[in-house]
Amino acid sequence: MDLLFIVRTLARRGLLSPGNPTRVADQLNTLRRWGFTLAGELRAAEARDPHRTAVVDEQRGAITYRQLLHRAQRLAVALGGTRGVAPGVRVGLMCRNHVGLIEAMVACSLLGADAVLVNTALSAPQLTAVAEQQQLRLLLHDREFAPIAAAAPCERLDESRIDALITETPPQGRWSDVSRAGRTIVLTSGTTGAPKGARRPTPPGFGPLVSIIDRIPLKVGERILISAPLFHTWGYAALQLSLAMRATVVLQRRFDPVATAHAVDVHGCTALFAVPVMLQRLVEAGAVPATPPRIVAVSGSALPGGLAARFMDTWGDSLYNLYGSTEASWASIATPADxxxxxxxxxxxxxxxxxxxxxxTGLPVPRGRIGEIHVGNEMLFEGYTRGPGVPPPPGDRPDGMLATGDLGHLDAEGLLYVDGRADDMVVSGGENVFPRPVEELLTQLPQVREAAVIGVPDPEYGQRLAAYLVLHPGQHLDSTEVREYVRHYLARFSVPRDVHFVPELPRTATGKVIPRLLRMM
Structure with a gap:
């Protein structure tokens, strides 16, 4: 990446503002020693702004960067000295959004251990499978997950015991001698099967940070409410950005639209990181802060049709939508103007x-034609994990581009459109049919709250579409009305054969619909 572009962007966002020479030197030396890991970013922020509020936790209140670092160091000493956590060991973290999860992630990084971020929606059998596949030595979890955590075939510590360890332990220990910073392993969404572990790379420098803040205009000292789950790639990325920007992070354990809008006002949040389904809930609840943030950044799943406009009509033109994946990190960003x-x-x-x-065949398609989306950047994942020492798979292509598994196209102006998953495409009577345009059309019906469309077997056409609709309370539609509506706007083969009215759509914690569970409804 062009050095001049990096310097200009860092300056525009306030990262090159003058400061105490000693603290600036400590900040740079820390990044040189620890790199852009969570531990390195936290230590660098503490060196520059030790008394700035790092986190506002709904239960523990405000915590400065120095307090956060000291607690993470104490936890690292305790886990290394009493639980055998060392470089290369894998520690599972099953926690909602609170400061304890950040302390645990940083402690693992300080020890050189790999933190495996566990989806809080996993069942006991799924957690057992993850613990075995990832060869977890230890599982740190919230109290509410104790019954599920009991199934994990490894040692377990709940948040009460973790807090006691931090309180009882002095901040000295071998963590300061570790030469290999720990890595973070994020589980894939598991919408089509068992979740896999994807090893996140350590940013090689300022390039990845600059890529994002050039398009999403975060500045030093933002107050950021992270509602996206921290165990998900997007929530984790929000935390990385926050530490790099020496921001104040506001956390709530559970998302509630009214409480979210209230927190924005109470804490003066200038940015909100969320997933699209959260925006939908905010719009439905009519929850709007008195002073909306200037940045609302979302990722994790597709924006339902019309949601972007409805949201910006009430919250202002503040919406940024990042398209990416656990494996590719990011591919594109849509600004409010886009x-x-x-x-x-x-x-x-x-x-x-x-x-x-x-x-x-791997050849580029013309503008406007649908093909598979491939991405190249500095933050492509390092491979899937099933146990320590598993090497990353070879690259998708010789040029370092990674296949996302999504189908899409570029328009004449260079804007990207995602048409759906490659494995979601339905071949009906010899025609290629994509569910997403049908979903977009159905969500424009005033009676429809949510819609999902998938392919199902058909004896005559091979496959046909089936629609699953959630209606607004008090609304009514019948299957014939739905099919006639689609037939009016789209081709015959896009008309759903089956229309199911369901109370809710099965979703992951980040809002993605789970197709295999739809077929069971």
Whole structure:
């Protein structure tokens, strides 16, 4: 990435502002020693602004950067000295959004251990499978997950015991001698099967940070409410950005639309990181802060049709939508201007990111034609994990581009559109049919709150579409009305054969619909 571009962007966002020379030197030396790991970013922020509030936790209140670092160091000493956590050991973290999860992630990083971020929605059998596949030595978890955590075939500590360890332990120990900072392993969403562990890379420098803050205009000292789950790639990325920007992070254990809007006002939040389904709940609840944040950044799943415009009509033109994946990190970012132009766009690739739309033979397709989306950037994942020492798979392509598994196209202006998952495409009577345009159309019906469309077997056509609709309270539709509506706007083969009215759609914690569970409804 161009050095001049990096310097200019860092300056625009306040990261090159003058400061105490000694503290600036400590900050730079810390990054040189620890790199852009969580431990390195926290230590660098503490060196520059030790008394700035790092986290506002709904239960523990405000915590400064120095207090946060000292607690993480104490936890690292305790886990290393009493639980055998060392470089290469894997520690599972099953926690909601609170400061204890950050302390645990940083402690693992200080010890050189790998933190495995566990989805809080896992069942006991799923957690058992994850613990075995990832070869967890230890599981740290919230009290509420004790019954599920009991199934994990490893040692377990709940948050009460963790807090006691921190209180009882002095901040000295071997963590300061570790030469290998720990890595973070994020579990994939598991919408099509068992979740896999994806090893996150350590940013190699300022490039990845600059790519994001050039397009999403975060500044030093923001007050950021992170509602996206921290165990998810997007919530984790929000935490990384927050530490790099020496921001104040506001955390709530559970998302509630009214409480979220209230927290924005009470804490003066200037940015909100969320997933699209949270925006939908905010709009439905009519929850709008008196002073909306200037940045609302979302990722994790597709924005339902029309949601971007409805949200910005009440919260202001503050919405940024990042399209990416656990494996690819990011591919493109849609700004408020992009979303006003077309709410369905995924935007453009940020600086330093490449996008290619390829046909099945690996050749580029013309603008406007659908192909598989490939991405290249500095933060592609390092491979899936099932146990220590598993090497990453070879690259998708010789040019370092990674296949996302999504189908999409670029328009004449270079805007990216995601048309659906490659494995979601339905071949009906010889026609390629994509569920997403049908979902977008159905969500425009005033009676429909949510819609999901999938392919089902059909004896005559091979496959046909089936629609699953959640209606607003008090509303009514019948299957014939739905099919006639789709037939009016789309081709015959896009009309759902089956229309199911369901009370809710099965979703992951980040709002993705789980197709295999739809088929069981």
């Amino acid at each position: 979303l006003r132009l077309d709410p369905g766009t995924a935007g453009r690739p940020p600086h330093g990111t490449r996008i290619a739309i390829l046909d099945p």
